[in-house]
Amino acid sequence: MNGRAGWTTTPVTAELLRGAIDLEHTERGVLPHRLPLRARLQIPVGGPALAEAQPSGVRIAFRTRATTVELDVVATKRVHPGIAPAPDGVYELLVNGRLAGTARAPHGDVLTIDMAAGTAVTRPGPMATLRFGGLSGTDKDVEIWLPYDESTRLVALRTDAPVRTAPPTGRRVWLHHGSSISQGSNAAAPTGTWPAVAAAAGAVELVNLGLGGNALLDPFTARAMRDEPADLISVKIGINLVNTDLMRLRAFGPAVHGFLDTLREGHPSTPLLVVSPLHCALHERTPGPSAMNVEGANEGRLRFTAAGDPAEVAAGKLTLRIIREELARIVRQRAAEDPHLHHLDGLALYGEADEAALPMPDDLHPDAATHRLIGERFARAVFGDGGPFAADSR
Structure with missing residues (x-):
């Protein structure tokens, strides 16, 4: 479809998206979903409805000779009363796999989450136009990576040359499930x-x-992964089970088995x-739940603390150390009959020794430099020679 002279407007369809499992058509654009x-x-109340609509890993992919690309979006900004607002989500444009531009949506819908009151209210806001210019006029593969932490309705894609799928x-498809650290916090x-x-x-x-x-370990997540085409699968289990204080040791093992089944x-x-x-000092020996650190809130920044009592471990409460031991045991047991099942100790990605050099700024999530370190270590251990996802592993 043609817009202004010399420009093409291309509908954003599932064929243009990678990393999304579903696409919802709304009155204000299409919304990628990851479930x-x-x-x-x-999804129950308090479940992953907000998180799954935040398009971590989702990108628009196309081939074009365009020198300028515009994308109209309606982003959702999250606000926590009394806490400094998070920076606007980043959109990255890659050309032939290399970063060629970044942009942010300065406004959009505003979701106010009051963690103390347990309320969430959305105020509609305006659309934003992202513009990426200065691209070469040669035929090229373009990807626009969407923010990992901002729900984004995609309204229109415009280019000064036609777009092709x-x-x-x-490449092999890697399907990964984990917590907010995996999402990108x-x-x-x-x-x-x-x-x-x-x-x-x-x-x-x-x-x-x-x-x-x-x-x-939600069954609906396991079923979604079961039904999604994939060449490689990983599941990172533990921190959310502790910081939500969701289950006791008696339920944990059978739940892991059920998810893997x-x-x-x-x-x-x-x-x-x-x-x-990963190593997290808050919950290595102290069970959940996690709670907001009042001292941090008074400083205007989000921090967490462990609200459980170590004495409760005897009654079956989970800590990260217990979860690591149980996961290693379960994988050993199952691997006797499942040669394609593997285990990776999260401490090999971020351990106690890393905490001193790269502390978690909110005591629960790694910073940007640590994300890169974890990714590089995972790649070496898992995709590298002899790793469970090495190219010759199948």
């Missing part, structure tokens, strides 16, 4: 989340089901990696 509708209908890359940009860093190093196509606060229904021989938690 299918069937799963979204089963990008051809398949031929505190990363500098969408290609700077640790899974994106690892995917680039491993030359794979990422489908990121990192769901902030909601890596909770469901994955194996759809992917019986796909390389499957179970990753245990």
